[in-house]
Amino acid sequence: MNAAAELPQRRLFGGSLRRNRRWALAASYFFLVLFAIFFLIPPYYQLVTATKSSAEISNQTTDPWLPSFAPTSENIEELWNKTDFPIYLRNTALVTLCVVAITMTIAVPAAFSLGRMKFWGSGILATGVFLTYLVPDSLLFLPLFKIVGSLGLLNSYWALVLVYPTLTVPFCTWIMIGYFQSIPKELDEAALIDGASHLQMLSKIFIPVALPGLIAATIFAFTVCWAAFVYPMAFIFSSDQQVLTAGTITTLVKGDVYQWGMIMTAALIGAAPPLVVYAFLMDYYIAGLTSGATKG
Secondary structure, eight states, X not given: OHHHHHHHHHXXXXXXXXXXXXXXXXXXXXXXXXXXXXXXXXXXXXXXXXXXXXXXXXXXXXXXXXXXXXXXXXXXXXXXXXXXXXXXXXXXXXXXXXXXXXXXXXXXXXXXHHHTSOOTXXXXXXXXXXXXXXXXXXXXHHHHHHHHHHTTOTTSTHHHHHHTHXXXXXXXXXXXXXXXXXXOXXXXXXXXXXXXXXXXXXXXXXXXXXXXXXXXXXXXXXXHHHHOOHHHHXXXXXXXXOOHHHHHHHXXXXXXXXXXXXXXXXXXHHHHHHHHHHHHHHHHHHHHHHHHTSOO
């Protein structure tokens, strides 16, 4: 009797659980599609505008959200041949590569020493390193302007190589501290027993093991350098020294005249490198952030 009475209850419970899972799955897909549409609207509008001529863009009788029946490449041709956009792109790539290299050269040993080589005040120092990242660049550019000017680097993209690490090094160090701390301590003990130095431990054990964390920090540094806007606007005045973000605005916006076709084209081209990096390294980026969030 008891078994016969429990059977309908189990079926009812199992059916209810399956229904709940279906509803949860349907709700997940609904919100996923909703957010995808929301975040894809800007690049869609950029693409539609970039493939229209100036006459079509200024025509108030056409719908700006509908693509052109005769897409044109005049915006990208004018942008590439009649402006300094290629120079902006080259300067941005050079500055980004230099800053990423400097950032990782500083952040990796700093995170290793703060995360694995325990010494007096290491925890307070690690927290202080992260807190420096919370200071907004809109406040930092004022004192940094005086420092850059005293060094004779105003109106040079090398000034950005000097100041961008103030944004990237603290956060990358914090990411790597969390990741290094999540690695089992038995690796340290085994390496020390074998006679390895701390530098050998870092280069031969921790860097290979912490590769997802390194990639996550590298992607963050790359994104910050590629998309920074305040510092280029404050420190650089000449077109031949300008980078992508500020150079596009200063070139294509003259008073109240906006060259929307070329602006949207420049935005699409500028967004392509970070998009490619995230597309190929997203799994490593997520693994690096989630692993660094916990301690082993």
